Amino acid sequence: MGFYRKFSSSVDARQVFGEMTKRSLYQWNTLLKSLSRDKLWEDVLCHFSQMFRDEEKPDNFTLPVALKACAELREVKYGEMIHGFVQKDATFGSDLYVGSSLIDMYAKCGKMAEALRVFDELEKPDIVTWSSMVSGFEKNGFPSDALEFFRRMAMAPDVTPDRVTLITLVSACTKLSNSRTGRCVHGFVMRRGFEKDLSLLNSLLNCYAKSRAFKEAVNLFKMMAERDVISWSTVIACYVQNGAATVALRVFNEMMDNGTEPNVATILCVLQACAAAHDLEQGCKTHELAIRKGVETQVKVSTALVDMYMKCFSPEEAYAVFSRIPKKDVVCWVALISGFTSNGMAERSIEEFSKMMLENNTRPDAILMVKVLGSCSELGFLEQAECFHSYVIKFGFDSNQFIGASLVELYSRCGSLSHASKVFNEISLKDTVVWTSLITGYGIHGKGAKALETFDHMVKSSEVKPNEVTFLSILSACSHSGLIHDGLRIFELMVSDYRLVPNPEHYAVLVDLLGRVGELDTAIEITRRMPISPTPQILGTLLGACRIHQNGEMAETVAKKLFELESNHAGYYMLMSNMYGVKGEWENVEKLRNSVKNRGIKKGLAESLIEIRRKVHRFVADDNLHPEKEKIYRLLKQLGLHMKEDLEKSVYFESEGVSLCDSVYAEA
DNA sequence: TTAGGGTTAG
Numbered sequence: 001m002g003f004y005r006k007f008s009s010s011v012d013a014r015q016v017f018g019e020m021t022k023r024s025l026y027q028w029n030t031l032l033k034s035l036s037r038d039k040l041w042e043d044v045l046c047h048f049s050q051m052f053r054d055e056e057k058p059d060n061f062t063l064p065v066a067l068k069a070c071a072e073l074r075e076v077k078y079g080e081m082i083h084g085f086v087q088k089d090a091t092f093g094s095d096l097y098v099g100s101s102l103i104d105m106y107a108k109c110g111k112m113a114e115a116l117r118v119f120d121e122l123e124k125p126d127i128v129t130w131s132s133m134v135s136g137f138e139k140n141g142f143p144s145d146a147l148e149f150f151r152r153m154a155m156a157p158d159v160t161p162d163r164v165t166l167i168t169l170v171s172a173c174t175k176l177s178n179s180r181t182g183r184c185v186h187g188f189v190m191r192r193g194f195e196k197d198l199s200l201l202n203s204l205l206n207c208y209a210k211s212r213a214f215k216e217a218v219n220l221f222k223m224m225a226e227r228d229v230i231s232w233s234t235v236i237a238c239y240v241q242n243g244a245a246t247v248a249l250r251v252f253n254e255m256m257d258n259g260t261e262p263n264v265a266t267i268l269c270v271l272q273a274c275a276a277a278h279d280l281e282q283g284c285k286t287h288e289l290a291i292r293k294g295v296e297t298q299v300k301v302s303t304a305l306v307d308m309y310m311k312c313f314s315p316e317e318a319y320a321v322f323s324r325i326p327k328k329d330v331v332c333w334v335a336l337i338s339g340f341t342s343n344g345m346a347e348r349s350i351e352e353f354s355k356m357m358l359e360n361n362t363r364p365d366a367i368l369m370v371k372v373l374g375s376c377s378e379l380g381f382l383e384q385a386e387c388f389h390s391y392v393i394k395f396g397f398d399s400n401q402f403i404g405a406s407l408v409e410l411y412s413r414c415g416s417l418s419h420a421s422k423v424f425n426e427i428s429l430k431d432t433v434v435w436t437s438l439i440t441g442y443g444i445h446g447k448g449a450k451a452l453e454t455f456d457h458m459v460k461s462s463e464v465k466p467n468e469v470t471f472l473s474i475l476s477a478c479s480h481s482g483l484i485h486d487g488l489r490i491f492e493l494m495v496s497d498y499r500l501v502p503n504p505e506h507y508a509v510l511v512d513l514l515g516r517v518g519e520l521d522t523a524i525e526i527t528r529r530m531p532i533s534p535t536p537q538i539l540g541t542l543l544g545a546c547r548i549h550q551n552g553e554m555a556e557t558v559a560k561k562l563f564e565l566e567s568n569h570a571g572y573y574m575l576m577s578n579m580y581g582v583k584g585e586w587e588n589v590e591k592l593r594n595s596v597k598n599r600g601i602k603k604g605l606a607e608s609l610i611e612i613r614r615k616v617h618r619f620v621a622d623d624n625l626h627p628e629k630e631k632i633y634r635l636l637k638q639l640g641l642h643m644k645e646d647l648e649k650s651v652y653f654e655s656e657g658v659s660l661c662d663s664v665y666a667e668a
Numbered sequence: 669t670t671a672g673g674g675t676t677a678g
Contacts, residue, residue, distance in 0.1 A: 026669065029669085030669080059670095059671095060671070062670090062671085067672085095671095099672080101671080101672050103673085104673065107673095128673045129673080130673085134673085163674080163675095166674090167676080168673080170675075170676090171675060174676090199674080200676090201676095204676090205676080206676050207676095209677090230675095234676070236677080264677095267678090
């Protein structure tokens with residue numbers, strides 16, 4: 001047996017090797033293999049160099065191991081040296097093991113031209129060398145070249161793709177979001193007898209999920225004979241990404257009943273589902289699961305928990321998790337800061353941001369800055385906006401388009417359209433988001449004509465195209481300024497010229513536009529004729545319009561439908577109750593309020609509370625409306641309790657910012 | 669007696 005034996009670790013191998021006085025080539029190879037098995041790449045190269053010094057000539061077994069180490073360490077210079085050695089010796093020229101290792105080394109070091117040169121010199125490449133090329137293109141960000149190379153391979157004689165090739169290919173399709181090719185590969189997989197290959201099917205599942213082939217993903221999952229934790233997690237994430245968070249949670253429970261043990265990745269996507277479904281109960285259960293598995297303080301898990309608690313309207317629980325994170329990164333700060341803002345606590349966001357800057361061990365990035373500017377814009381203090389603007393310039397973020405757009409939005413929300421348009425004009429490369437921000441700014445200040453002018457300018461003088469959000473902004477601007485004909489024209493433009501499919505929000509704005517000017521019949525007609533079924537948001541808007549124009553009969557019809565769809569949104573009940581109130585139908589008011597109480601509607605109340613807070617903030621932020629904003633703002637700090645105690649009254653005044661603020665002011 | 673390519677949930 002001699003030196004050869006299966007070492008349980010490279011430590012044993014090295015020890016035995018060290019004690020030897022004379023080493024054969026085979027013994028060198030065994031040692032190198034053993035080191036590579038333990039991923040001790042530096043040691044591999046170190047011993048490989050030693051081998052040269054001992055004048056032992058490496059053979060076709062040694063070279064792949066050394067090249068693998070170069071690939072893993074991205075040591076292209078060393079790899080090139082080995083390549084030089086290979087070229088001097090004709091015996092290596094036709095060796096496919098050496099060839100594929102060279103290709104892989106160059107590919108991993110990002111040198112695809114060199115990899116291709118090696119490949120082209122091979123007389124008869126086999127499946128592994130072909131696959132190495134496909135994988136190289138895929139890894140270096142050229143997925144379409146990977147597909148092209150695969151096509152070349154399919155034409156070559158004597159090579160048949162195996163499971164590794166197919167997995168690489170599916171990965172390329174995923175990167176291209178190309179579910180069509182994914183489907184072809186799927187067909188091939190089934191025909192060639194790979195239909196039971198779990199990793200391959202999981203890759204396909206992921207490809208469908210990522211390339212918006214929702215139905216295909218679900219169908220594939222349903223017909224899989226075997227599923228592992230990856231299959232389940234992929235499909236759960238797929239449901240979440242397609243807006244079906246409740247289904248995602250159901251699938252998760254099915255997975256647990258099935259006896260599949262969840263892991264960190266599962267926990268992460270389930271937390272996302274809880275956040276999207278605002279399901280605090282399931283969220284807490286998942287939190288317990290994370291604790292039991294000992295992964296709660298992993299920064300990704302904690303971040304997902306912070307996000308979940310924030311989206312479930314529990315900012316203090318979120319903060320508790322956040323404060324336990326041992327190594328905070330910029331992403332978890334983003335979750336905290338944006339979470340406070342969306343809970344109507346923008347001031348807290350700014351405080352936390354200051355803390356982060358003081359701690360001085362996390363560098364803000366562009367995303368964080370966008371969030372902070374967003375928090376600032378919720379508060380609406382011009383001086384603070386200017387301060388953050390100078391910060392943005394100081395740290396060199398001002399060339400970022402997203403930040404540019406946020407600044408435009410910030411200044412317009414602070415009531416300074418002149419600052420907003422100044423920032424806008426200074427942005428050299430204006431993308432759709434930047435244009436949209438300015439249009440939105442004009443819209444929220446009731447400057448519909450300016451918004452239309454900007455929109456026209458965007459369409460005529462720039463190369464960027466308006467998208468769904470731009471249309472939502474411009475439609476909303478028209479609605480707020482009562483520009484009904486322009487609004488209808490724009491809606492038509494969106495559908496016929498830009499071929500954009502209106503989403504429920506667009507229909508809601510359209511209904512709002514018509515509702516505001518009393519065109520209730522037309523609004524109803526539109527909800528009947530639109531290709532989607534009416535959402536609570538659309539019906540809610542319609543109900544709001546009925547209230548403005550005091551059309552009780554229509555309101556009751558709409559409300560009936562609305563309550564069927566959304567039975568626990570307190571705001572809609574309050575809207576209806578308000579209508580009855582105005583007409584003095586107190587019996588109906590009482591009936592509705594009781595039904596709210598009996599249903600134990602809480603989440604809806606929390607949502608309304610946040611909405612109200614936002615509205616008050618915005619109202620207070622507006623310079624023109626209130627010169628004493630600082631004073632009121634201090635009072636608003638104590639708002640939480642006041643609002644909760646007097647919630648119904650607050651909701652009652654929801655759309656009249658002035659009355660609401662006055663009532664808060666008076667109370668305090 | 670020893671050697672080469674791969675992926676997937678977040």
